[in-house]
Amino acid sequence: xxxxxEVADRAGVSVRALRYYEEQGLLEAERTPSGQRRYPxxxxxxxxxxxxxxxxxxxxxxxxxxxxxxxxxxxTPAMLARLAEQRDGIDRQIAELTQARERLAEIIRIGERxxxxxxxx
Amino acid sequence: xxxxxEVADRAGVSVRALRYYEEQGLLEAERTPSGQRRYPxxxxxxxxxxxxxxxxxxxxxxxxxxxxxxxxxxxTPAMLARLAEQRDGIDRQIAELTQARERLAEIIRIGERxxxxxxxx
DNA sequence: GCTCACCTTGACCCTGACGTCAGCGTGAGG
DNA sequence: CCTCACGCTGACGTCAGGGTCAAGGTGAGC
Numbered sequence: 001x002x003x004x005x006e007v008a009d010r011a012g013v014s015v016r017a018l019r020y021y022e023e024q025g026l027l028e029a030e031r032t033p034s035g036q037r038r039y040p041x042x043x044x045x046x047x048x049x050x051x052x053x054x055x056x057x058x059x060x061x062x063x064x065x066x067x068x069x070x071x072x073x074x075x076t077p078a079m080l081a082r083l084a085e086q087r088d089g090i091d092r093q094i095a096e097l098t099q100a101r102e103r104l105a106e107i108i109r110i111g112e113r114x115x116x117x118x119x120x121x
Numbered sequence: 122x123x124x125x126x127e128v129a130d131r132a133g134v135s136v137r138a139l140r141y142y143e144e145q146g147l148l149e150a151e152r153t154p155s156g157q158r159r160y161p162x163x164x165x166x167x168x169x170x171x172x173x174x175x176x177x178x179x180x181x182x183x184x185x186x187x188x189x190x191x192x193x194x195x196x197t198p199a200m201l202a203r204l205a206e207q208r209d210g211i212d213r214q215i216a217e218l219t220q221a222r223e224r225l226a227e228i229i230r231i232g233e234r235x236x237x238x239x240x241x242x
Numbered sequence: 243g244c245t246c247a248c249c250t251t252g253a254c255c256c257t258g259a260c261g262t263c264a265g266c267g268t269g270a271g272g
Numbered sequence: 273c274c275t276c277a278c279g280c281t282g283a284c285g286t287c288a289g290g291g292t293c294a295a296g297g298t299g300a301g302c
Contacts, residue, residue: 005248015249020290034298036249049224056221059288066225075232083229090222094215100177101211103170104187108204111196126278136279141260155268157279180258 001030001038011047018047024060026050026067046071056090122151122159132168139168145181147171147188167192177211 008015021027022037027046029037049070053063065082069075075083129136142148143158148167150158170191174184186203190196196204 003248014290016290016292019251020288024289032249032298034249035251036298052217052221052224054289055217056225057218066228069232070228073231074235075228080229080232083225083232087222087225087229090218090225094218094222096173096176097178097211097215097218100173101208101215103173104177104204104208104211107187107190107196108201108208110194111190111201111204114195124278135260137260137262140280145259153268155279156281157268175259 001040002043004029004037004039007039007043007047010044011051013047013051021047021050025064026060056086057093058086058089062086122161123164125150125158125160128160128164128168131165132172134168134172142168142171146185147181177207178214179207179210183207 002010004015004018008018011018018027018037022029027039027043027050029039029043032038046067050063050067053066058066066079066086069079069083123131125136125139129139132139139148139158143150148160148164148171150160150164153159167188171184171188174187179187187200187207190200190204
């Protein structure tokens with residue numbers, strides 16, 4: 001059983017973040033009689049997953065929706081549908097980003113043609 | 122010369138957003154003697170570009186940095202460097218998203234194996 | 243039994259990209 | 273002249289994902 005600081009260190013997040021996740025219902029912890037949180041080792045991976053989902057632009061509610069499937073390894077059809085929805089959302093985001101990237105790349109190409117004399121600066 | 126509402130409609134953003142962009146120095150407008158904003162047609166495209174950059178995760182300051190190149194079509198080497206930096210940032214984001222997507226997709230595959238009997242629900 | 247690092251809750255602070263409301267001016271049609 | 277949609281500024285609200293500070297409890301070593 002890990003203490004909150006250890007989980008934070010191992011997962012690379014702040015203690016505050018872990019308490020916030022708990023507040024959002026994303027992460028449970030057992031408590032010692034005095035009230036201190038104790039986490040299983042698996043919590044570290046769980047936190048990393050949560051971070052990854054946040055990075056993918058999901059909000060706490062979305063993560064909360066998909067977490068049960070991760071946790072249990074099984075999923076109802078409804079859960080699968082939600083997961084697929086999130087995956088498609090990410091796909092849409094990737095598409096948007098790719099477009100933006102192309103846009104920038106094109107601007108760079110144009111700009112390079114207008115400043116061709118300068119090779120190394 | 123377009124009024125603010127028209128630009129907002131055509132670009133698919135709110136009037137408030139346009140005023141905010143102006144506040145951030147991203148979008149200029151002429152003013153009628155009474156103070157109303159008047160935009161050239163080109164503003165619509167400009168706003169769309171701004172939106173695309175926001176969608177790519179750039180902040181107002183970043184957009185402000187890269188806009189001159191778009192506007193003028195030319196770029197100093199320093200500008201090119203900034204553009205390239207933003208492009209690379211987007212690339213990193215895409216990589217992260219792709220990872221998250223794969224993670225979700227895997228969870229879906231696992232889940233599907235655990236609920237294979239149910240085909241249409 | 244003392245110390246000191248670690249933990250607790252609660253409360254307020256922050257940034258970004260707007261939403262929203264108030265109170266008022268503007269301008270084109272009937 | 274009246275109306276009514278549209279525009280203006282300024283100020284405050286919102287939401288997420290935490291940071292930070294305060295005031296105190298806990299627990300393992302010495």
